[in-house]
Amino acid sequence: MKPDVSSYDQSPAVRKPRARTVKTNTRDETLVQERRDVLIRAAIRVFIEKGFHEATVRDIGRAADMTQGTIYNYVKSKDDILYLVCDRIIAEYQFKVKQALDESAAPATQVSAALRTVARIMYEHQDEIMLIYQNSHLLDKRSRKVILARVEEFIAMFEGILSTASAEARLDFGNLHIAANIVTFLPTMIALRRWSLRDRTEPEEVIEALSSFIARGLGFK
The missing domain is CATH 1.10.10.60 (Homeodomain-like)
Incomplete structure (x- = not known):
């Protein structure tokens, strides 16, 4: 039976971000x-x-x-375009993680699939991830708030994944919000540290090493 990925969309404390209207x-x-x-x-x-x-x-x-x-x-402006770019990039990797979850059933498999998907997306879209990190601060306050809400939604989705896995696999991840922040942030090193990784490792090696490292840290074999 496939999981209901809608249950991972957000925790009770997080509202879905309301997109800014671009005229x-x-x-x-x-x-x-x-x-x-x-x-x-x-x-x-x-x-x-x-x-x-x-x-x-x-x-x-x-x-x-x-x-x-x-x-x-x-x-109406170049700023509108930057907002649409940031919103699209984040929305796309959220969607791909949800697709990976839809193909998994057991909690451990869901966590593993989600981690590998995020790592792969980070590797395949390094330039876009760097674009967000380097330019999102240039967004106006309202636009930046929407983008950060999307990121918070993504963190909350992982919090839901970890909550389910913790209960069913009997693993203690501690503070789930902190754990979800860790597992969603660590894969960004693929983009942020690519200057160190690109000449010494193959893509699949990086993806496997990172996702396995995080999974072991969570207590999965």
Whole structure:
């Protein structure tokens, strides 16, 4: 029987983040979503290459094959684009972890699958993770609050995973909120320490070593 991943979405103390509305001049919601998808992918490439401050809306438009006028039909500023980029990156790795949980059943398997998925996502999207770490402080207060709420939701999801595993596998993880913060933060070293890892290790070795290390620390064999 597959687990109900919705039960891992949040703890009672955490509310789902309410997305910030990005104004648009277009009423066709499908078209807005399609154009923003293209815009986000292009912006990620440009921000990684040039940095947020050096990148211009014109640069993003060229990468997205859109004119500046067209872009401003779907966002109002470069800050809007940065918000959409950060929100998309976090939402995507949350979704992939939930997919991994949906394919697992036993608590130990769920924890292992979630850890490996996060480690793999961090490895495959190192540039995007670095982009968030380097630029999220540039978001306006409201946007930053939404992004941090998404991260808190992700932590709460792991708190739910650990709570279930603790009860069923009879393991004591101590303070579950602290444990969830640890297991969701450690995989970011793949991006933050890539300067040390990239020339000495293979991707699968890093993913396996990190996820196994965390699992052993939690008490799983």
